[in-house]
Amino acid sequence: MTIAAPSLPADLVERWGIRFSELIADTRTSLVHRVLRRDGSRAITKQLKPEGLHELSGIDFLD
Secondary structure (H helix, E strand, O other): OOEOOOOOOHHHHHHHOEEEEEEEEEOOOEEEEEEEEOOOOEEEEEEEOHHHHHHHHHHHHHO
């Protein structure tokens, strides 16, 4: 059973195997969710809002 927050894109829920999500922060620039994956692992997702697109340059650092 999947109980993902409506703000998470369906393709993200499917690709990451998210079965539960909880919105833990709604800032000016992003939405942050705590998620539980089908394999039992936990993760954090961060969805940028248009005001947060300047943060995209930090993706290279995460790779």
